[in-house]
Amino acid sequence: MLTPVHRWVWSDAKRRVDKLLRFGETETDGGRDILRAAETTSDPLLRRLYLVHAIDEHRHGELFRRRGAALLRALPPHSKPAFQAVWLAPGGHGLDDLNVDEESDDAWLAFLHLSEKAAASRFTVYRDVMQDDPPTRAVFEEILHDEVFHMNYTLVQLARVSPRRHRGRLWRARLSRLWKGYLRLATAAAGVVGGLLLTIQYFVLLPPFAWLARRAERRELRGWTPVSRAGGDSLTRQY
Numbered sequence: 001m002l003t004p005v006h007r008w009v010w011s012d013a014k015r016r017v018d019k020l021l022r023f024g025e026t027e028t029d030g031g032r033d034i035l036r037a038a039e040t041t042s043d044p045l046l047r048r049l050y051l052v053h054a055i056d057e058h059r060h061g062e063l064f065r066r067r068g069a070a071l072l073r074a075l076p077p078h079s080k081p082a083f084q085a086v087w088l089a090p091g092g093h094g095l096d097d098l099n100v101d102e103e104s105d106d107a108w109l110a111f112l113h114l115s116e117k118a119a120a121s122r123f124t125v126y127r128d129v130m131q132d133d134p135p136t137r138a139v140f141e142e143i144l145h146d147e148v149f150h151m152n153y154t155l156v157q158l159a160r161v162s163p164r165r166h167r168g169r170l171w172r173a174r175l176s177r178l179w180k181g182y183l184r185l186a187t188a189a190a191g192v193v194g195g196l197l198l199t200i201q202y203f204v205l206l207p208p209f210a211w212l213a214r215r216a217e218r219r220e221l222r223g224w225t226p227v228s229r230a231g232g233d234s235l236t237r238q239y
């Protein structure tokens with residue numbers, strides 16, 4: 001349904017470059033979190049899978065950055081920064097929402113599964129709207145292949161680690177993501193409302209002060225004003 005919107009978002013060359021470079025950072029950051037999860041887990045199989053996963057995410061970061069840099073070199077000089085439309089076309093996995101050190105294996109796996117699922121569905125749309133740019137489309141295609149594997153192995157491992165509670169864990173992770181999404185939306189809305197109120201204040205409250213200042217300026221004498229000698233010897237006042 002949102003395909004035309006995504007087509008518009010990715011149609012701007014400068015925005016495409018910025019997005020790819022930002023996606024590169026997000027993938028690498030996500031890889032670091034997963035590497036941390038590999039260090040903290042006591043499950044040997046999970047550790048192996050997390051290491052493979054972290055290497056994948058690091059490679060995704062490289063792929064996005066390399067493609068972004070290639071497109072950046074092809075941009076005309078002094079290209080204007082475009083509106084980023086982060087809300088319309090977000091990237092990455094949203095792994096920043098969870099502190100790896102404080103989570104159990106099953107909570108982390110549930111969260112990871114949902115994040116990978118979200119990334120896979122986004123990248124599918126981005127790949128599909130990239131018909132005019134085969135190399136970028138190929139990057140999304142390659143990354144999408146890995147994201148589908150990440151999405152599947154996390155679910156299988158969640159069911160293995162927590163056979164009885166894995167559905168509950170998934171629901172908890174879903175609600176947590178929903179809540180974080182609401183908080184992000186509320187923060188963005190607060191920023192817009194705050195900006196609007198300050199603009200209204202600027203145009204409603206400042207004009208009377210400007211008018212008073214102009215009136216006071218008209219009463220001021222022009223040029224140099226002679227100062228009487230009497231009382232001019234104070235060390236604390238000018239006159």
Ligand SMILES: [Fe+2]
Pocket residue numbers: 027056057060119143147
């Ligand atoms: Fe990735």
Ligand SMILES: [Fe+2]
Pocket residue numbers: 057093116119146147150
């Ligand atoms: Fe992934």
